Each structure stands twice: as structure tokens, then as C-alpha cells.
Amino acid sequence: MATTVERVERLERLWEEPTGIRTALLTVDHKKIGVRYLITASLFFVAAGLEALALRTQLASPRNDLLGPKTFNALFSMHGVTMIFLFVTPMLSGFGNYFVPLLIGSRDMAFPRLNAFSYWVYLSSGLFLYSSFLFGVAPNDGWFNYVPLSEHRFTPGRNIDFYALGLTFLAISSTAGAINFIVTIFRLRAPGMSINRMPLFCWAVLGTSFSLIFALPALTAANVFLELERKFGFHFFQPAKGGDPLLWQHLFWIFGHPDVYIIFLPAVGIVSSIVPVFSRREMVAYAWVALATIATAFIGFGVWVHHMFATGLPQISMIFFSAASLIITIPSGVQIFAWSATALRGRPVLKTPFLFVLGFITVFVVGGLTGVMFAAIPFDQQVTDSYFVVAHFHYVLFGGAVFPILAAVYYWVPKITGRLLDERLGQASFWLIFVGFNLTFFPMHISGLLGMPRRVYTYPDGMGWGIYNLLSTIGSFTLALGILAVIVNVVWSRRSGEPAGSDPWGGNTLEWATTSPPPHYNFPVIPIVTSANPNWDVVDRLADTTRLNRGELVLDDGHETLATTLLDADSDEVLEMPSESPWPLLVALALSVVFVFLLVDHYVVAAIGGLLTAAAVAGWHSEKPRIS
Amino acid sequence: MGSLLGGSVVRVFRAAPLEMIEAWTNGQPEAPASNFGTPLAGSASSVRSLSLVRPAAPRLALVAGGALTLAGCGSSQSTLEPASPASKDIAHLWWVMFIGATIVFAVVVVLLLAAILRRGSRADAPVREESRFGRTLVFTGGALVPLVVLVGLFVLILQTLPSTSQARGRAALTVDVVGRQWFWDVRYEGRKLVTANEIHIPVGAAVQARVTSEDVIHSLWIPALNRKIDTIPGKTSAITLRASHAGTFRGQCAEFCGLQHANMALLVVAEPPAAFRAWLARETRPVAAPASALARRGQAVFLGSGCSGCHTVSGTGANGKVGPDLTHFGSRRTIGAVTETNTRDLLGGWILDPQHVKPGNRMPGFRLSGPELRGLTAYLESLK
Secondary structure, three states: OOOHHHHHHHHHHHHOOOOOHHHHHHOOOHHHHHHHHHHHHHHHHHHHHHHHHHHHHHOOOOOOOOOOHHHHHHHHHHHHHHHHHHHHHHHHHHHHHHHHHHHOOOOOOOOHHHHHHHHHHHHHHHHHHHHHHHOOOOOOOOOOOOOOOOOOOOOOOOHHHHHHHHHHHHHHHHHHHHHHHHHHHHHOOOOOOOHHHOOHHHHHHHHHHHHHHHHHHHHHHHHHHHHHHHHHOOOOOOHHHOOOHHHHHHHHHHHHHHHHHHHHHHHHHHHHHHHHHHHOEOOOOHHHHHHHHHHHHHHHHHOHHHHOHHHOOOHHHHHHHHHHHHHOHHHHHHHHHHHHHHHHOOOOOOOHHHHHHHHHHHHHHHHHHHHHHHHOHHHHHHHOOEHHHHHHHHHHHHHHHHHHHHHHHHHHHHHHHOEOOOHHHHHHHHHHHHHHHHHHHHHHHHHHHOOOEOOOOOOOOOOOOHHHHHHHHHHHHHHHHHHHHHHHHHHHHHHHOOEOOOOOOOOOOHHHHOOOOOOOOOOOOOOOOOOOOHHHOHHHHHHHHHHHHHOOOOOOOOOEEEEEOOOOOOEEEEEEOOOOOOHHHHHHHHHHHHHHHHHOOOHHHHHHHHHHHHHHHHHHHHOOOOOO | OHHHHHOOOOOOOOOOOHHHHHHHHOOOOOOOOOOOOOOOHHHOOOOHHHOOOOOHHHHHHHHHOHHHOOOOOOOOOOOOOOOOHHHHHHHHHHHHHHHHHHHHHHHHHHHHHHHHOOOOOOOOOOEOOOOHHHHHHHHHHHHHHHHHHHHHHHHHHHHHHHHHOOOOOOOOEEEEEEEEOOEEEEEEOOOOOEEEOEEEEEOOOOEEEEEEEOOOOEEEEOOOOOOOEEEEEOEOEEEEEOOOOOEEEEEEEOOOOOOOHHHOEEEEEEEOHHHHHHHHHHHHOOOOOOOOHHHHHHHHHHHHOOHHHHOEOOOOOOEOOOOOOOOOHHHOOEEOOOOEEOOHHHHHHHHHOHHHHOOOOOOOOOOOOHHHHHHHHHHHHHOO
């Protein structure tokens, strides 16, 4: 009969990965991959932020000539592409990767190698997109990339090929990641964590993942059509040859609007994680919030046409989409009132993560309210493509996603590093960001109402826009200073922060039941859950220790985790989990060959890359689990 | 404020009867020159004084919405200075939604402040019980009240549709606007009248602006007169421009269309019927042969140096289609789609180096001698 110490040592041996370059390339540990996602996405965030500062500097005054139109157009296009595709979604994926298994009491994601593959493809496609700067052909027709402007006739350079191929490449990563999240959340929850006890962050990741799987094919189809046009003379979008430029817009927004919720849902999942902990009270109307999450993901597919109200579509169809766009505010309203009610019926602790949550709610409400206005067809038609819409979606996306991400940095990074961030610097960073954000984006409402169109590299004086633009520019630098403070805080805390302990906030979910940072195997014993707030169930957590001492559900016979049933999370089977593998990286590299050579029109080499990919996938599937 | 929130929108202007417009548009050829003379300082500043009328409701709301008190003053492209029934309806809709949004925002902020006042500490044992109050709050505040408000808003939206929806059927006066990279071709249906970047309309008449594009997607947006409408290749759409008072209203391309999206503006000049008739007569008349020796020399330069390969001047050999039609260029207020004021000096600078003024536009610079340039600008200015 093994002792507790022996069991833990055995788990350590089974799950440990040696340090060094080999492991760095081959690891499938969800925590390492999660951290990689977080760091890579943060670097892209810095790049997008610098692009934004350049744009704001150019727009600080009328008739400024710091940046010419060519540079300006590339920068605003890449700012959008980076924020949407390379920062927010992967950043939330990073938190998802690291925390979903911890939140549900599992030892890894359902498909660890697929997880590593997702990251490598994300990194490759990000580098692919950014390498366009080296050749002076960065995508320059906006993140929305409307045809015919993006057709070969009007943008003959490779700019758009970088865009279309880069996003198609990235879609592989997102799709694989989404499937992984769904299976993980459905099958790897701790016993007893029935679907109605699942953390709200997992509900959000689940909703987002389903949305991604259904939304991305539309974007990929649009990009494939576009490349077929650009490279092989097809004419999906050319009216003279029977095509239609509006087809691009439909496909793009069938993806693009759900994508708003793909970005937003995990972010509000973070908020729903933080609110009860810092309100010292369980979530009010948990079931409503969970349902609102799924309802949002679902209705999100029925509103895309409100991006096209000015294109001259038939009025009856616009009225339908107007109604749908009004309805979708209700699930958001439910969530906002659920958070407020939880805080109101609790006793809020105003630490930095909660400050960012409060900042999020105020800012997001403004963005939500202007969002309702865009359902009003004539008003939409008046201010769409003006700075008013720029203000609106930054309130929704920066307010709705970046504030929660920053809250998560202060809330969850101590779990990752084992060190708390500095509270005073944290509060200072919050105020810089909150003030800077509002100073940047609130005046844009006004310049938009005053008739300033978006995506202009310059504007005349005498229009009354100058002062609002100057305020925006001052705000953007304040905001950047706040972000810098967050980065300094994270880097500083890694070495010098106060030790976090396993549960610095008094959290209600399972990630706080293990050490900070968690061991390779996450939990020495698979926890058994009896409520929606498992870490507040002190008796249950003591029972875990007892079971560890007895050797129940320790799963130390191999590299294993437990699978449970979909709804009730009854114990189902023990899964043998894969460990270090070269195949995810090799498949990603082979795919890179395909996309790079498609870009430069070497189709034979691209086809060879395709064969290499197939070979690497075959290698992946022939790999036997390592039996220790 | 009650009538503002609930009342239906009052239509100030009814459509002008067809005969009236016919009278305007078929008026006498001779008419006094209208007050076109004022040059455009910075392309916009002199325009603003013309749009004076502001509805009462916005004024009230301007006071109510402190942060926006500056918003209304002084720009000719503002959505908040509507000069047509359509734009007034939209501005009305905005102010109603703005007031509603302010109330909702205030409620949420009050809730959060009330929560903050109940501050606790990390050491507090978590409360674990359902809150009946909380659930009621979520149900009423998050679902029930929003549903009622949204239904009300939906009704208001439907009420605003008639004035802003696409123009249908035949109008007395139809203007065809074609978006081009990066200027606007303007034609008047049924007349030999081609111009660019300037639309003249008679005050009070419902003018149909029928739009399409010959290259990429643009969007015609004249905020004071109506919502925007995209110009899409292969598709024709139409909106109504009905100015409720005389004035010059700036508009601009609102859909990103490439390098010079920023400098693709236009002016809509709404004039009293007599002045409009005079303009129409002048613009449809063939251009007279250049009168001065200088202008004659300029015409030779125009026809000999390549200008005519891209530009049309009706009645001469110049029939290029790449750039804007210049037949009555001398009467236009701006150069390069409202990039610069149309003065002889700025015109000369434009001809020598248009890429400096509007980088990426299709016009190459011309190396002309001093006399050639003087002649060319004199000729172009003579094209009244």
C-alpha cells in the first residue's frame, strides 16, 4: 500500500516534463500552451497598440502629414486584424487553455496534442501575417477587406493574399481549439460537476466555441473565393460576370457579427468568475446567466445584416434584422443586472480585478446602449462608417473584452506565477486605463455625429472635428501608459511579487483548490463536486485530501485523467493522455509550407507541402501512448 | 419632453408638385448670377454659416446632455444640423435614444455605486443563498423593462423609415451620382449636364439621388440631407435629397475606397428655385470658345499636353473619361473633390503636382512653363 507521499511522487514522475529546448518544442501541457498563448497574444496586443498610437498621432490635428495614406491604410487594417484575430481571441484562448481544465478539475485538455497544434498554427499564421510588413505589402483594405477594392484589379500587390491566406491558416487553429474546448468541457468535468454546476466561464467558452465552429467557415469560404478570384481569375464578386460584391459582405458578416460575441462571451465569462468572488456571494440568477450566454451565441447569428443597412437592401429584410438586433440586447441586459445584483446583495471587495470589472460594466453598458442605436435602421444608416461606430465598437470590444482580460490578468496571473501583482500599481493602472480609454473613445461619438467618416488618414480643418481628435489622441497615450503599467506589474511580480498562496482571493472555483502555480498534474486527486461553488465547499475539499490518502481517484497508474458523462458528470472512464509529441509542430510546419508557397504562386511546392501535412498527420495517428 | 418621446414626427415639407419642379427646371435661360462668389476657406468654413436652422428638440436635449453641448455648433457635415425632413427624423430619433440611453446608464451606475457602498473584505465568509430580490431585479431590469422599451423603440424606428427609405418611382428631378476613385460624377437625368463633386438642387423639391459605382464601393453621405447610401458596382440605389432651406451642405464618401478615401467629398448646393434654374441653364449651355488670347493658348495646352486624354470638355475634342468632366469647371467651387478651393493659384499648384495635394490620385503632374500654366489655368477658369 503506497503512502500519500509516494502517490504524489509517482504523479510528479508521470507528468513531469524535462526542461530544455526539446520539451519546449514538444510539450502538450495545457498550462505551458496556455501561457504561450497569453504571451504571444500580448505581444500582438503591443504591436496593435503601437499601430493605434501611430494612427492617433496622425489624426491629432487636421491636415497632418506625419503618415501618408499608404502607411495609414496598412496600419489601420493591421490594427483591426491584429486586435480581432491575433490578440483578443487567442488571449481568451490562452486563459481558456490554462484555466478550463483547472476549473473543471481535469489534468489536461481533451486533446493535448491538438492543443499544441492549435498554438503552433496560431503562431505561424500570426508571423505569416506580420511578415507582410517586411515586404512592404501589409494588408491595406481594412479588417473587413471589402471587394471589389480587395480584388486584384484594385489592390494588385500581395497585401490581400497575405490577409486571405493568413486568416484561412489561422482559422485552422481556431477551429481545432474550439473543438478541443467543447470536448474538454463536455467530457472532462470532475465527477459531480453536472452541467448546472459548471463554472460560468466554461459556459462562455462553450458558447464561443460552438459559435466559432459555425461562423468561421463563412469567413474561410469568402477568403477562398477571393483567392480563387485573385489567383485564378474566378469571378464570385464581379457583377459584370454574374458575381455580386455583396456576397463578400454577407459571408464576412455572417462570420463577423458572431465573432463579436466570440470575443465578448469568454470575456463576460471572466466577469462572471470574478464578480461572485469579490462580492463574497454566489452568483445571483446563475441559470439565467448561463442561458443568456448560450442565447447570445445563438441570436448572434441572426443580426449580421445590420452591418449592411446602408447597402440598399430591401426594407423588409432590414426590419427583420433590426428586430433581431434589438432582441440580442436582452441576454446582455440579464447578465449586467445579474452582476449588479450579485454585487448589491454581496459585500464587494474593491481590489484591482474587481475595479476592472466595475470599469467593464460601466463602459460596456455605454457600448451596449449605442449598440441598440445601431438596430435603429435610419440612425445606423446615418452614423455607420463614421467615428460614432468607431466609438461604439471600441466601447464594446475594448470595454467588453480588454477590461475583462485585464481583470483576468490581475485575478489569474497569480495562479500562473504564484506571485501577486502589486495592488497600488494595479489601481493606478486601472485609473490610467479607465480615464485614458474614455478620453480616447468618448469624443469619437461626437466627432462621428459631427460627420467625420472613419478610415480617413486626414481631415480638413473648420469641420469642428479637431478638438475631439486631439482629445482622443491624448487619451490614447494615457491609455497606453496604463497598459505599460500592467506589463511592468506582471514582469515585476514574477520575481518580486508577494507569494499568492493557493487561494489569494477566496475563490469559489476549483483552480483555487490547487497550488499556485499548479503541479504538472493539476490536482493530486480528481476532486468530487457537489455544488456550483466547489472551492467554498470546505468539507468536499477536505474529503479530497482524505481520498488522496486512501488512494481513491488519484489515477497514478499512468498518464491519466477522468472522463465523465456529458450532463450529470458521472464517472465514466479513465483516459490515457498523450505526452510530449513532435507531430503537432511538424503538421503546423508542413501547413506553413502550403500557405507560404500558395502566397508566392508556387503551387507545386504548395502541393508537396500538402503531402507533407498528410504524412505528418499519419505519423501523429500512428503514435502510441507512452506507457510508463 | 413627453411629446418628444412619444409624438410622431411632423413633416414640415410636403413633396413639391410636379408642375412646380417642371417650372423650376425648365425656367428661362437667363437668370441673375447667384451668390456663388464666396471662395471656400479651408473647403468648409464658409459653408457652415449657411445651415442655420436647428430644430427645437435638439436644443433642449443639448442642454440635457451636458457632454454634448458643443456638438451642435459649427460644422457643415454634422448629423445634428439637419436640413431636410429625413435628417430631422434621424436627429430626432438620435435625441430620443440619447435620452433613453442616459437614463439606463444612470440606473446601472446607481446600482454599482449602491453596491460599492456595501464594501466588505476578503475575510468575509461567502454568502450562499438564492436572493429573491436579486432574481427579481435581474428579471425586471434585465429582461422585462428592456423588452417594453425595445418594443417602443421599434415602433419609433418604423415611424422614421418612410422619409429615409430608398426613393422609389419617378421623381421630378433625378440626379445620377457615380462614385469613382476618388471623385463623384454627377449627371442630371434627361439633360446634357455632366459635372463632378457638386450637386445643385432646388430648395423644397424632392430630388432623387440615384447612385452606383464604376469601380469600388463608395458611400454617398450628406448628413444634413439624408442617411448614407452605398454606391455599389452593378447595383443602383436611390435616396431622396430634399433641402428644407438654402445652403451648401458638405458630403463625403463614407465607405473605405482606397488611398484617397479621405479626400472624396462633395458639396450639395440647395438654392431657391430661380437660382437653381439659372444654374441649370448655364450648365446645360455649351461652353463658349475662349475669349482671351491667354485662354486660347491654355486651350491649346489642354488639348495638346494630355489633359484631354482623361478629361472631357464638351464641345471640344477633349473627351477623356478617366477624370472628372471639366465642361463647366470654372463655375465649381473646389478642386479634387473638395480637396482645395478652386482659385487660380491652387489650381496651378494642383496641375503641376497633384500627387502632393492628393497622393495616389490618378492624375500625373505636368511640367509646364510659366506661360503655359497661366494659359491653362485661365482657360479652365473661363469654363463657366
